[in-house]
Amino acid sequence: MNDCLGSLRNTRPSLVSLVIEDSPRKTPLYDEHVWLGAKMVPFAGWLMPVQYTSIVDEHQAVRNALGIFDISHMGQFIVDGAGAREWLNTMLTNNTNKLDISMGQYSFLLNERGGIIDDLIVYRIGDQKFLLVVNAARTEEDFAWLQNHVPAVEPAVSTAKEIRLTDRSAKFGGVAIQGPRTAELFHALFGIDADLPSRNSIADLPFDGTTVSVARTGYTGEDGIEIFFRATDAVELWSSALEKGKPFGIKPCGLGARDTLRLEMCYPLNGSDLSPKRNPIGAGLGFFVDLTKRNFIGRDALLKTKENGAPEKLVAFRMKEKGPPPRPHYAVFQNGERIGEATSGTLSPSLNYGIGMAYIDAAHVKIGAQIDIEIRGKKFPAIIEKKPLYKK
């Protein structure tokens, strides 16, 4: 996530005005956010709420009760056709053959060098039909990449290998409802008899005369659901969830809380912790790469990394003392030697300590080891911790 504020000094005089050069897009819930008094910031080409009242309060609402996030900026692709599953298995690192119908999995889209183009969730919503939910900032790039890799149709091959790729992002939106009281709100919204999808699965459910897709997934480490719907149904669903969530203490939550929640869980953020220069092995996410698959883009490069070991690894750390929170790009030292750089950092609202993730030389990766984070020329001690940093 991009910082919404530079230094106070660098803030342009019309700091409040949202007249932005490249006119970011608005989600179907934009008016709702403004009406609720959200602070809107440009993010990944969209105007998004960074907070409504306070990042810390919104963070605690998700940890202790319920929060609702607008995730309509995220990209949604449909891949279907008789050849869909086999083709996706050549494009993604995880194994789509392991997905039963209605199940979802975390996966990567890699370039030929094994570098990460995007991380995403792929849901199998039919025998040969898949929903891909991708990062907002990468939607266009992902779609172009996928489109360029759809094999040319040979007339002789008939429809047996047909692959249809559709970007439905502009017509669809989504919200994430996250927190320990998710199940209660789910039943308030969809009826007492509705079946809450099991972890990582997705189901179509009737809602107010329409149909929405409900997935038991999220980016916070709490129980939660993500609901995908037509853009025209967005306001109705958002308003109902806020209204029916009142008894459960629901709060609308912005990107600020989304970032602190995910970082406590050590969920990576593409663009910060992941990039085309990094691969899933170095990021410590090899679990979502199936190297037993014979063929997928980036496989050869990953096999080499696996064989030689990643030169740098993504570790989680916690500041040893109260003090300034770590930030992306701060240098990491050990015994005076520079060993890496932070890619994420914040003050953890749950732990009340500075936390972060950093890529460091593989030789120095040891849980419990002390490192130093350089903040404005001064070194502050931190400890390499096991992931996740926050445990219930």
Add this chain to the structure above:
Amino acid sequence: MNIPDDLLYTESHEWIKREGDKIRVGITDHAQSELTDVVYVELPKMDRQANAKEAIAVIESVKAASDIYAPVQGTIVDVNKALEADPGLINREPYGQGWIFVLKIDNADDLKQLKDAEGYKKQIA
């Protein structure tokens, strides 16, 4: 947004309260609201000299670190130690208990460079 009439302001969102040959400095209500939850304050060193517009303190919110500047030239004669234990004072009482430092000014005429409430209001409008 609260912009008291009896204070002076900088373009970089500090407020200034004159107290004889000294000034008390904090950040405006608007600035604290834009910064969001303040979680850490790095105070200036006591007795240090500061030039006008020199970065001498840092305020960290959950999201980002921001520099705080000396509005005019002078010497730091007091810092708000209470912010070390409770940085949230800046959000709750930006013009009161959330003050950051007191500066003994070298030249009272320097204050003429600063904005009045009306000027600051225009800046953030």
